[in-house]
Amino acid sequence: MSDAPILHFEKLTKRFPGVLALDGVTFSIQKGEVHALVGENGAGKSTLIKIVTGVYQKTAGEIFFEGKPVNFSSPHEALKNGIAAIYQEFNLIPALTVAENIFMGHHFVTRRFFVDWNRMRKEAQELMRFLDVDIDVDQKVRDLGVAKKQVVEIAKALSHRARVLIMDEPTATLAQKEIERLFRIIKVLKSEGVTIVYISHRLEEIYEICDRVTVLRDGRHIATRDVRDVTMEDLIRMMVGREVVERFPRVSHTAGEEVLRVEGLTRRGVLENISFSLRKGEILGIAGMVGSGRTELLRAIYGVDPIDEGKIYIRGKEARIRSPLDAINHGIALLPEERKVHGLVLLLSVLDNLGLPILPLVSVRGFIQDGRLKAIAQDMVQHMNIKTPSLFQRVMYLSGGNQQKVVLGKWFARNCDIYLFDEPTRGIDVGAKVEIYHLMNRLLERGASIVMVSSELPEVLAMSDRILVMREGRVVGELSREEATKEAILRLALGRREEYASVG
Amino acid sequence: LGKDLTIGLSFPSLSFAWFAFLEQAVKDKAAQLGGIEVISLEAENNVSKQISIIEDMIIKGVDGVLLVPIEVEAVIPAIEALNKANIPVVTVDRRIKEGAPVQILCHVGADNVEGGRKAARFIVEKLTEKYGEPKGVVIELTGTPGAGPAIDRSAGFNEIMKQYPNIVVKSQTANFRREDGMKVMEDFIMSTPQIDAVFGANDEMILGAIQALDASGKFDVKEVITVGFDALPEALKLIEEGVLDATIEQFPGKQAATAFEILVKYLREGVTPEKPLVYIEPKVITKDNLNEAEKSF
């Protein structure tokens, strides 16, 4: 590691209408290091990197790249100068193939304008091998699950062979195995002299791979330290500005009667004969590897995707759920996995998004009672600590984590009996996570039950009463709170112990 | 079943009632002559569609074609094709360009330029009656910009009007549509304090303009000299009521029937018409000669 800063920020400031996203930030990133960028949701991390890559233009201050002041006007320019980024949100073209997506922006060219498909595919396959994943590069991105999409994003960033690689929450959508793989790759890149800027809310990861860490809060620079020199408690305190005592505040309840039973649910090619039950007041965790069908299971129960076989019982009675509205009428709520695609209406305000599922409840003869709606929404914003200039801010202008909170808040506002959570704390900061866990506890107290799909094993382990493990569209095991360990889950999820196979 | 002749009829558009009369006249004549199948196709006022239609008729193998060209020039390639296929063609109403290197059995039509002139002369006459000399403000509502009849009628109209320096002509297009005639007239009513006469290049436009004048409260429709074109039944009715002063009759029924007869005679008996051009003189229809109108009721 050399000492010359490859990137230096001097009093960098960014103002959006109504928001000061970055407020005179000054720090440097050394050449060849893995530099972590941490901070609460809305601290300004994504904004910072988007200014570096030319997506946004800075309001004031300077950026020095390799000692020279730069001001990229587009990502195109940044890429040409050797700075590549994986952004927080997917930037893939659903209708194009994996290979094309990877080489988007620098197609391999043979004779002048023509695409060299063979070379492109070969190089894509090589990248896949390097990443140690099994993705058909000719597949359309549309047909990939979230985790695979993230892998494609990583491959895409790697394909530029950039000198600076910025990763904005690359692991938020990955499961354990892929994360380990990513870390191996980061280490390889580092040994090749690539500088990496790494943003994550999973603080353990910082300790695993990063050399130094910079903390932002409310758009201001708080500190830049060697990772060795700070404890996680210190880090959290710097981020949040206060002490966080307990990271997984699970209060145990005695589970009540059965509220949901799924029997032999099958969706050809995706889900195979799945049975389980959920009792009042419990959290049922669902773990599994990428593409194991967890998302599909929740969607099938919620009536989004049609099922081929199987029955769903709610409080003992068979329920015919054909649409999300049917599900909602049965007291079921789904928190979808891809917030921008399934969870939010980006053009609409925080108020409108929070109000979406509850409009009929706060209206009289079709007319919305504005006061009631606003009161409920204001309450949510406060409870969930959603950082927004006002209730009327469009959701598209919120930071990723705050958007996720709006998705959650939408359903907390409506009393449901059964909550299906798909990666509920994706991209949410440490402090806010605790808030969400508290809220989940409160839901349980209220008599609701939760099915929680999560790729974050510590979360699943700490919060679940029971854990189902899925693999290849089947349930391959059920672990009680006592049996559940990281190793046990991984063993089932990876399929090394066939005797656990298929319950039900 | 016993039809020995198939005749194609191609005309611009059925959305204008004038062509509906023309089509009806052809069909009546066909029924009267017997044994003839008429394939009538409208071209949505689109030149290339009309050419396609004629090409399709050739392929279908019609015996003869009765054609109302949308444009004087653009339809010539299609007539070339008809010639090549040895299918006789009679043009009705609008003539193709003079001197075009194509064979036309006969043209039966009225002269739109002459119609325009007649309308102008009528207005001049009325203005002279009113003021003792030809002067005043005349509104001209022209047809769809660029369309053949619009060009011709306006050309004839202005040719005469130019001879009278004391007559001010204000022109604006109303696209041959009643709605636009009304709208444009409403705007003229706002901008023009004095309006002595209005000429609509078809009856639809003048009918719209009359609605506007009537509703304005500023002009008395019966006072303003109004002249239309086409002699639609509605216009004739207004003439009878004394609201509309005149309309130009081009005798679509007579044109169509004559043309059709010539074509059938040629096909059945091999008789070529004596005159290659049959002009049916356009006529100014007023309250005095209402019974001369074709569609009198």
Next chain:
Amino acid sequence: MPVLVEEKSTQVFQKFFVFWDRVGILLAFLVVFVMFGALTPVFFHPLNILNVIRQVSIIGVIAVGMTFVILLGGIDLSVGSIVAFTGIIAAGFQVKWGGSLFLSIVVPLLIGGGIGFLNGFISTKGKLHPFIVTLGMMSIFRGATLLVAQGKPISGMSPAFRFIGAGMVGPIPFPVILFLGCVIIAGIVLKRTVFGRYIYAIGGNEEAALLSGIMVERYKISAFTLLGFLSGLSGLILTSRLNSGELVAGQGYELDVIASVVIGGTSLMGGEGGVYGTLIGALLIGVVSNGLNLLGVQPYWQMIVKGVIVIFAVLLDRLKRRFRTA
């Protein structure tokens, strides 16, 4: 509690942007308005103003319905044909089929709504883009109009029927009242009712709306039905105003109507916009046409100037985006 930087100035900013969002096209409109007024004084005459609004009301009533459909991310090309068909039906009931005022008003409105329903039903259930469905319907009902009328306009309405398009309430033409009434009601519906908010949600993100428990298809069909109904109303106004059921009625309306909505700031992608913008958009088109006529500009130049003004007006409006993202 999230502490915001510069809470105060923020709100001022917000307010300004919300204001500009609303007035953007209004400003452009005022520029055009004043310009014409300066060039030809009679333009400002109250009678002329009412004249313009009356002229605009026929397109405007449809544009109100189109706002709903475009907010949903849809489009409807059949509106002009619906105008013609319902107009002919109304004229038919007035003149040929017994002359009942009631039937000649109610039947066309129902038919308009019915055609709209079909548009919505076929495009949602068949998962076809409404562009193509309504293009087909446009052709079908243009043909049906000619068929019903047998190629001839139908004229001669009763005085009661003529009130719809030509009547006055005090100094105000009745169509103006109908039009502005539609705008106000639609404004309230979009802003205050569940139906309205759902329209925005569906237009913004159909999937998210579906997962939030909104019956997306039902609302889509409703919006198309509403548009069909309002097109029928426009057909009544036009027929009554012209005192005749016209065959070419409504031809080309679809472009004017969509232009009104889009100039008014509603996004063709759906999810953004509103009916007050549409009002301004429709007025802008009407005012330009009226102003150019008053000035006596030649038809050829009218077309050119109209095109230029439309582009410049929206450019002026969209300047706000500059400010916003800068």
Next chain:
Amino acid sequence: MPVLVEEKSTQVFQKFFVFWDRVGILLAFLVVFVMFGALTPVFFHPLNILNVIRQVSIIGVIAVGMTFVILLGGIDLSVGSIVAFTGIIAAGFQVKWGGSLFLSIVVPLLIGGGIGFLNGFISTKGKLHPFIVTLGMMSIFRGATLLVAQGKPISGMSPAFRFIGAGMVGPIPFPVILFLGCVIIAGIVLKRTVFGRYIYAIGGNEEAALLSGIMVERYKISAFTLLGFLSGLSGLILTSRLNSGELVAGQGYELDVIASVVIGGTSLMGGEGGVYGTLIGALLIGVVSNGLNLLGVQPYWQMIVKGVIVIFAVLLDRLKRRFRTA
């Protein structure tokens, strides 16, 4: 390692859907084609087939360009006016301004491209929806056409010029060669070149394309320019075929052109579709019209039947979605 369930059968499925995706509208087309052939035998005659393709080529050439623009998520309403304007310019060079064959071909093409460039430039730089920009341009260039021609058509082309629209190469009409040539080249460009792939990328997700380092604006402008150029080519073909520069040429083309593209399966949302579909879409429209003419169906009924066939054809095509999501 994540292993997909039933990898094999999945791929077979995939392949089938890709196939159906491609042939969907082809199937609908064949159904219509065979139906007409059965009703009127002359329909199948080679001369008639060539006749239809020639008729279609004027719209078809534009539709090829429109495919690029719609793939980008754009739209262009000005194509018909470009046809008229370039046609008049060509006729002007042929008849009035010296009669140079070279100028009367090259200048209109350049002007077409130039108008297209303007469309693209104003809509991308001004961040305006191309719908409204091209609507304005449609009006501007219709007016400009009338102005240049002083309201009268210009006729009398040289035989060499007439070859473009009326010439034959062996038994094949020259416009057919031009049209099919455009389709093939466009097909290759879209499939094999960087330009083509970027068109899909931008249409699929503009922001992602931008963040991936694609110069989005440049490609958008290029696509509009290409469309303008091809509209100019269409204007040449039409003027040559009619032997006259017509003022009302190209009126209403925009709807036929867009319909061809959409019927051919290209999504109005952008990112999906292709030019072979457009070929089928344009042929379908041409065949329906030709077939109905050959059958001698009455005008009123033609409109109705056309509308019904278009809707049913796309419904038949879209059945595949049923299969896919089932």
